[in-house]
Amino acid sequence: MRMADLSAGTGVPVPTIKYYLREGLLSPGRPLGRNQAEYGSAHVKRLKLVRALADYGGLSISAIRELVDHMEDPGTAKTELLSVAQKTVTTHDDERSGEHVRQAERLVADLLARRGWDDTAGHQAARTMVGVLASLLELGLDDILRALDDYADAAETAAGVDLRVLGDVTDRERAVEVVVIGTLLGDTLLAAMRRLAQAHLSVETYRTTG
């Protein structure tokens, strides 16, 4: 399999494949001569992974490189992968301050305590939560904040499914894939389904209540 076939099989243009090779997102093919190399099905799959993470995971090229490096490293444990995938979300290290931020920090701490998630304090996602909640507070959207626990229920349901799916996977390499892809594409998937459910429920509500 040469580069043209790789391109045809994935829909990724040849110059882009070359770019990915340069950036280390894709390992070089097995060289056959001075300017000829052989690619296999692993390359096809990797390319599809890269595109999926870029298109639906919203990851940058450098984030994808980091991720695939970890995926290839056999020293990365299953649990560790979870945290690596989790850290590869858009990080917000702005470190704002102010009354609202302190209030948001308290809300998050309370929520974590209430749900028994206290082992996750200091987690990157907790900091993202603080940022989002601080924005909601600044914008005066207390309505949403009052429903925080209900949203946490939904998140916990999703996480429960995540873990159950992961538990069924025994093969290490596949577990790595499931964690990374499931977490990142799962965000997009859940958001899309939330919108569909919203649309459906909203139509239903306005039909029955006028």
Add this chain to the structure above:
Amino acid sequence: MRMADLSAGTGVPVPTIKYYLREGLLSPGRPLGRNQAEYGSAHVKRLKLVRALADYGGLSISAIRELVDHMEDPGTAKTELLSVAQKTVTTHDDERSGEHVRQAERLVADLLARRGWDDTAGHQAARTMVGVLASLLELGLDDILRALDDYADAAETAAGVDLRVLGDVTDRERAVEVVVIGTLLGDTLLAAMRRLAQAHLSVETYRTTG
């Protein structure tokens, strides 16, 4: 309130505020003279909204402009706003094709039918779902697809909370805000909480089972 105060009150640099004014994300202040204008609390709030949508909603400047235009237009109905906010997600109009895509389309159609969401076929989010599922199929992650209904449960829970929160809001202008911000920041919020729940459950699981 002049520009320096506006900048101090929001943390947004003066040149950036000028840029937002040029781009129409922020309405001009009330002019006091040839080169002096008065800004009010509405400007502060709008600026915070713009930053929240950019930072946590992941929206581009042009998408934000579109959104705030609709929010200001009193002709936009509450239900209409929902769909406007929903369309302002990253659109994927690639229109791929292939066996996996057809299979994904069937999976989505089946899911919608099973849940009674058939009124949402053709929705932008449905197309996003098709894209994500096609990627999952191409990557051979059937494990995740088998749990699709369970993820849909989580999404429906979240959407139910959305609608309940929205139902409690009577003021039109606030309803608009709740829909737009709740939908877009809500995605980030849910994703963050999902990660925290994942981390907690995973720690718990590995503690009990070894």
Add this chain to the structure above:
DNA sequence: GCCTGTGGATAGCGGCACTCTCCACGATCC
């Protein structure tokens, strides 16, 4: 033997979100 395609490298491009510069003028502080 000739045209297309290859791997490899370097340079260029278009878009985006600012950021900088300049300007004539107003506000403010000593």
Add this chain to the structure above:
DNA sequence: GGATCGTGGAGAGTGCCGCTATCCACAGGC
């Protein structure tokens, strides 16, 4: 009341990112 700083307004410039184009010597295949 004069120096200095900030203002609204507009244009041009910047840095990064994700490609895309160009060039090269050479291989493969009709």
